[in-house]
Amino acid sequence: MEQQYRKNRIKSRIAWVIATILAVFAAVVAIAPFIFMVMNSFKEKFEMLTKGVFSLPNKLDFTNYKEVIEGNFFSYFFNSVIVLVVSLVILLLISAFASYPLSRFKFKLNGFVYAVIVACMSIPVHITLIPIFKMSQSLHLYDSIWALIGPYVAMNVPISVFILTSFMQQIPKEIEEAATIDGCGKIRIFFSVILPMAKPGLSTLAIYNGVNMWNEFIFGYTLTQSQGNRTLPLAVWEFQGQYSMNTPMIMAVLTLTVLPMIILFIFAQDKLIKGMAAGAVKG
Numbered sequence: 001m002e003q004q005y006r007k008n009r010i011k012s013r014i015a016w017v018i019a020t021i022l023a024v025f026a027a028v029v030a031i032a033p034f035i036f037m038v039m040n041s042f043k044e045k046f047e048m049l050t051k052g053v054f055s056l057p058n059k060l061d062f063t064n065y066k067e068v069i070e071g072n073f074f075s076y077f078f079n080s081v082i083v084l085v086v087s088l089v090i091l092l093l094i095s096a097f098a099s100y101p102l103s104r105f106k107f108k109l110n111g112f113v114y115a116v117i118v119a120c121m122s123i124p125v126h127i128t129l130i131p132i133f134k135m136s137q138s139l140h141l142y143d144s145i146w147a148l149i150g151p152y153v154a155m156n157v158p159i160s161v162f163i164l165t166s167f168m169q170q171i172p173k174e175i176e177e178a179a180t181i182d183g184c185g186k187i188r189i190f191f192s193v194i195l196p197m198a199k200p201g202l203s204t205l206a207i208y209n210g211v212n213m214w215n216e217f218i219f220g221y222t223l224t225q226s227q228g229n230r231t232l233p234l235a236v237w238e239f240q241g242q243y244s245m246n247t248p249m250i251m252a253v254l255t256l257t258v259l260p261m262i263i264l265f266i267f268a269q270d271k272l273i274k275g276m277a278a279g280a281v282k283g
Contacts (some may be wrong), residue, residue, distance in 0.1 A: 034258070034262075036053070036054070037251050037254055037255055038251075038255050039056065039057065040053060040057075040247065040248055040251045041064055041065070041248055041251035041252040041254075041255050042057040042059075042060050042061050042062070042064070042248070043057045043058075043061070043248045044057075044058075044061060044063075044248065045245075045246050045248060045249075047248070048247055048248060064246075064248050064249045064251070064252035065252050065256070067249065068239070068249065068252050068253050068256060069256075071239075072227060072228075072235070073235060073253070073256065075227070075228055076230055076231055076232045076234065076235035077232060077235075077260075079145050079229065079230065079231050079232075080214060080231040080232040082145060083145050083148050083149060083152065083213070083231060084210060084213050084214055086149055087148070087149045087152040087153055087213055088206055088209060088210055088213070090149065090153050091152070091153045091156055091157065091160060091205075091209060092160075092202055092205060092206060094153065094157055095157060095160035095161050095164050095205065096164065096190075096194075096195060096198065096202065098117070098157070098161045098165075099161050099164040099165040099167075099168050100168060100190050100194055102114050102117075102161070102165045103164075103165045103166075103168035103169045104168065104169075104173075104176065104194075114165065117157075117158050117161050117162065118158065118162055120157075120158040121158040121159055121162065125155060125218060125219075126218070128151070128155075129218065129219075129222050132150075132151050132219070132222075132223070133222055133223065136150075136223050141223075142223060142225075143223070143224055143225045143226055143229055144224070144229055145224070145229050145231070147223040147224065148216075148219055148220060148223055148224070148231070151219045151223070152213050152216065152219070156209045156212065156213075160205050160209065163201065163204070163205060164198065164201050164202070164205060167198060167200075167201035168194060168198055168201070171194065171197050171198070175193060175197070176189055176193060176194070179192070179193050203268070207264070207265070207268055210261075210264070211261055214232070214260070214261055215233055215261075216231075216233065217233040217234065217237070220233060220234050221234060221237075232257050233257075235253065235257070236250075236253055236254060236257055239253045
């Protein structure tokens with residue numbers, strides 16, 4: 001018995017050591033590019049060529065950041081924020097409204113509608129570019145930030161409904177039945193019972209889709225033309241063309257671009273973990 005206990009203890013320690021090594025390796029792989037980017041953003045124009053890309057900067061020179069901020073960076077930034085907030089609000093509302101009947105009601109076309117929505121997840125983004133471009137021109141939305149909201153919402157609805165429907169199916173029906181006994185209708189139950197209990201799932205979707213929308217490039221490039229209506233990923237592209245020989249300047253643009261998402265994740269990581277854990281544990 002004691003020998004078996006020792007064997008299990010040794011196996012447990014070996015597994016813990018292996019898990020720790022893999023976790024450290026994954027952390028290094030994830031963090032190293034960001035450290036490299038930030039470190040080189042403080043270098044002067046030719047410092048990377050003379051000292052090497054992995055060397056520390058001579059000093060913390062904020063000149064690159066100053067030039068980027070004094071340019072049109074904040075115009076791109078606010079465009080991205082407006083598109084992100086409006087798109088996320090519409091996306092989460094549509095996803096919640098669609099997921100509630102699919103997860104709680106029994107009707108004839110339930111399975112068919114759900115299957116069609118899930119099948120839409122397989123539609124490649126690129127085959128929709130020309131129809132969406134034509135549609136934005138017909139609606140006189142081309143070359144405006146409002147032209148991006150529709151595609152952002154439409155392309156993310158299938159995965160959002162798929163995830164949120166599965167999440168809502170795990171909410172105990174007894175709670176809904178108790179609300180019905182108390183005299184609540186379906187609309188009241190949705191807003192007072194289902195939505196509050198689905199907050200972890202909605203938070204997870206907001207973070208997941210928010211990162212995708214923040215980094216989206218192809219629709220922004222296709223549906224906008226003027227500099228004043230473009231978003232941050234296009235700012236990176238335009239700065240790269242403008243400062244193609246000034247790599248530290250490009251690193252500064254990239255750092256400012258990813259910083260908002262990193263800060264958001266730091267403050268919202270508990271909600272993301274709770275949402276993922278809630279969806280995994282229920283049922």
